[in-house]
Amino acid sequence: MIQMKMSKKKKIHITGSVGSGKTTLAKKLSIELGIPYYEIDNIIFERHLSGDVRRSDKEIVNILDEIVTGDAWILEGTCTKKWIVRSFAAADCIILLDIPYLVRLKRIIFRYLKQIVKLESANYQPTFSMLIQMFKWNHKFNSVNKIDFYQLTKNYLDKIIVQTRK
Template identity: 50%
Template sequence: MKNQPTQKIHIYGSVGSGKTTLAKKLSEITGIPYYEIDNAVWIRNPSGDIRRTDQEIERNLEAIVQSKSWIIEGVHTKDWVHQSWQHADVILFLNTGYSTRTSRIMKRFIKQKLGFEKSNYQPTLQLFLNMFKWNNHFEQVDKIRFLQMTEIHKEKRIIVYNKQDVEKWINTFR
C-alpha cells in the first residue's frame, strides 16, 4: 500500500460524524466513486425504506468492493461489512465528539425540512429522534465494537478526531 495510491477507502463513523460530506469531497478530489452503505442496506421507497436481507446487502457490497476503486461510507458493523474492511487500502474512522455529532444532527434535520439539503430518506420527526438514539448507541456500543472488529486491520486504520485532522488527511490527496 505504501507505494501504491490509495484507491479503496472505507469511512466509518456515527450519524453526524461527517462521513457523507467527506466521501463526497474525496470523490470530487480523486475522481473515485463513493457509495453510502445505507443504499446497499435499504431499498429506497417514497412510502418508507425496506431493509434488504443480509444476503442481498452482502451481494451489493461485494459488487462495490470488487471494483478498481471506491469510497464507502457507513456506520455498520455487521458481519457483511468485513469484506469492505478487508479490501480497503485505508479504513478512516471519524471519531468526532458526541456534542459535535448532536449539533450536526439538529442542523441537518432543519436544513432537510426547509429544503436546503437533500437526503436519501424522509426526514421525519421519528427518524430525527432515532438519530439521537443511534448517536448514543454508537458512543456506548458501536465505537467499541468497530475498534475490536478492525483490530486485525489496524495497520490501515486511521482515526481522526476533528475537522483539522480530516483536512490534514484530505491534503494527502491534493
C-alpha cells in the same frame, strides 16, 4: 490532512457516528480522487417513495461484494454487521471519524432543520421520529458501535486513520 494521505488510496472505507461527516468527506474525496462513493445505507435499504425496504442479507452481501471487488471505491456508513468485514479487508485504508459527541449532536439538529425547510435533501423522510432515532444512534456510538468497530477491524489496525476533529 486526510486528503493528503488519500492521494494514493483507491479503496477507502469511512465510518463514524451519525453527524460525524462521513458523507461530506466521501463526496469530497470522491471528487478529488475521481473515485465513486457508495453509502452503506443505500446498500442495506432499497429506497422507495413509500418508504425504505430492507434488502435480504444475501442481496446486501452481493451488492457489497460487487463494490469491494472493484478497482477503486469509497464506502461510507456505520455498520457493525459481520458482513461489513469484507470491505475492511479489501480497503487500502479505513477512516474513523471520531468527532466529539456535542459536535455531532449540533450537526444532527442543523441537518434536520435544513432538511425540513428543503435546503438539504435526504435519502430518508426527515421526520421528528427520525431525528429522535439519530439522537439515539449518536448516543450509542461511543459505548457500543465504536467498540464493535474495533472488534471487527482488529486484523486491520494498520489501515485505520482516526480523525478526531473536523
